Amino acid sequence: MIKAIKIRLFPSKGQEILMFKSCGVMRFAYNWGRARWEELYKQSLEPSKAKIKKEFNNTIKNQENYKWLKEVSGQITxxxxxDLNNAYKNFFKGLAKYPRFKTKRKSRKSFYVRYDRLYFKEDIVYIEKIGKVKCKTNYDIPILPNYNNPRCHFDGKYWYLTLGFEHNENQVELNKDLSIGIDLGVSNLAVVNCIDKPIKNINKCTKVRKLKKRLKRLQKQVSRKYEANRQDSKYNKTNNIIKLEKVIKLVYRKLNNIRANHIHQTxxxxxxxxxxxVVMEDLNISGMLKNKHLSKAIQEQGFFEFIRQMQYKCKFNGxxxxxxxxxxPSSKTCSCCGNVKKDLKLKDRMYVCDICGLEMDRDKNASINLGNYKIV
Incomplete structure (x- = not known):
C-alpha cells in the first residue's frame, strides 16, 4: 500500500515568494483548462487533456504577457x-461534483513538485526551481528514485511537503477473539464495545469552546467593520479587515488541527x-447533514474522516x-436475546428489552451488536 508522510518546510522569503507564484500558476492553468474544456463541449468537440495541454503550451506560454509562467517548474501546468482530467472522470463516475473554478480566496494553496528532481539530504530537501529548502519531520524518509504525487501546500501559517511511497503492511499479531464494534454518535464521538467509557466529544472541551467563542467575537468585529465601510451596495475591504480575516483563518486552522488530532489518537x-x-455502520452522512438541528454537530465530529482513517489503518495493520x-438495526436489536424493538425512538437513550428486561445505554448496545455481527 501507499503510505503518505507530511514534512514541515522552512523556506526563505525568496523561496516563499516562488512557492506562492507556483500556487498561482497551478490555479491559473487549471482554470484556463476548465474554461477551454467547456468551450470545446459547446462546439460539439471532444475535449481531452492532451489537446488542452498542447494548445496551452503553443499559444499561452509563448505570449509576452505570460512570461511569468516560465518562472516556475513546467511540470506544474x-x-x-x-488534475482537471481526473476531476471530470470522477464526475462522470459519480464520485465527485462537477469541476468548478478555483478561486484565489477559497482554494487550497498548493502545487505539484516534480518527483524525479526531488531529493533529501539530512534536513534539506531540493525542490525544482525553488532550490534547497530546510525541512523537519518525525518520519524516516526513504531515499527512492521517485515518490508518489509529491505536493507543497500552505495551511495559512506553515508550508508542508506531502508525498507517498510504497510500504508493506505492518506485521502484527492480532487477537483472534477480539471483534470491535464502533457506534458513532453526537454526544460522544464513539462508543466501543470492549471499552467501558465512551470516546469523548472533543468539541465539548474547554479549549475548543473558548476558541469557538473567540471565533464568534472576531466574526462580529469583521461584520461591523464591513458595515461601517460600506458605500451603497459595495463593501470596502480595509487593511484592518484583512488583518482580522487572517486571524480568523488561524483560529479555524487551530480548531481543525485539534479535531483531526483527536480522531487520529482515537x-x-x-x-x-x-x-x-473492526465493524462500523455505513452511515448516510450527506443525509444526516440535512437535519438542521444536528448538522453542525455532525459536521464538527468528522464522521467521514473517522471512517476513512479506520479503513486505511486497518488495511495497514492487516x-x-x-x-x-x-x-x-444495531440500536433496535437486543444484544442479549436478539429481540428487535421496532418502536425505539431517537429520544430514547436507554435501551430496555421487552423480552429479557435488559437495560443498557442504546449506543453501547449498538456497539455490542456491531461487534457480534455475522456476515451472511
Whole structure:
C-alpha cells in the first residue's frame, strides 16, 4: 500500500515568494483548462487533456504577457491539466461534483513538485526551481528514485511537503477473539464495545469552546467593520479587515488541527488493541447533514474522516474492516436475546428489552451488536 508522510518546510522569503507564484500558476492553468474544456463541449468537440495541454503550451506560454509562467517548474501546468482530467472522470463516475473554478480566496494553496528532481539530504530537501529548502519531520524518509504525487501546500501559517511511497503492511499479531464494534454518535464521538467509557466529544472541551467563542467575537468585529465601510451596495475591504480575516483563518486552522488530532489518537488507540476485525455502520452522512438541528454537530465530529482513517489503518495493520448495511438495526436489536424493538425512538437513550428486561445505554448496545455481527 501507499503510505503518505507530511514534512514541515522552512523556506526563505525568496523561496516563499516562488512557492506562492507556483500556487498561482497551478490555479491559473487549471482554470484556463476548465474554461477551454467547456468551450470545446459547446462546439460539439471532444475535449481531452492532451489537446488542452498542447494548445496551452503553443499559444499561452509563448505570449509576452505570460512570461511569468516560465518562472516556475513546467511540470506544474502539466499536472494541473492532469488534475482537471481526473476531476471530470470522477464526475462522470459519480464520485465527485462537477469541476468548478478555483478561486484565489477559497482554494487550497498548493502545487505539484516534480518527483524525479526531488531529493533529501539530512534536513534539506531540493525542490525544482525553488532550490534547497530546510525541512523537519518525525518520519524516516526513504531515499527512492521517485515518490508518489509529491505536493507543497500552505495551511495559512506553515508550508508542508506531502508525498507517498510504497510500504508493506505492518506485521502484527492480532487477537483472534477480539471483534470491535464502533457506534458513532453526537454526544460522544464513539462508543466501543470492549471499552467501558465512551470516546469523548472533543468539541465539548474547554479549549475548543473558548476558541469557538473567540471565533464568534472576531466574526462580529469583521461584520461591523464591513458595515461601517460600506458605500451603497459595495463593501470596502480595509487593511484592518484583512488583518482580522487572517486571524480568523488561524483560529479555524487551530480548531481543525485539534479535531483531526483527536480522531487520529482515537483510531490509533483502537488499532493498538490488535483486533482481528473492526465493524462500523455505513452511515448516510450527506443525509444526516440535512437535519438542521444536528448538522453542525455532525459536521464538527468528522464522521467521514473517522471512517476513512479506520479503513486505511486497518488495511495497514492487516485488520479486517467491515461496514454493515445502513439499514441494519444495531440500536433496535437486543444484544442479549436478539429481540428487535421496532418502536425505539431517537429520544430514547436507554435501551430496555421487552423480552429479557435488559437495560443498557442504546449506543453501547449498538456497539455490542456491531461487534457480534455475522456476515451472511
Amino acid at each position: 502539466a499536472q494541473a491539466f492532469e 483510531t490509533n488507540m483502537i488499532i493498538k488493541l490488535r483486533p482481528y476485525r 485488520v479486517e474492516f467491515v461496514q454493515v448495511d445502513k439499514f441494519y
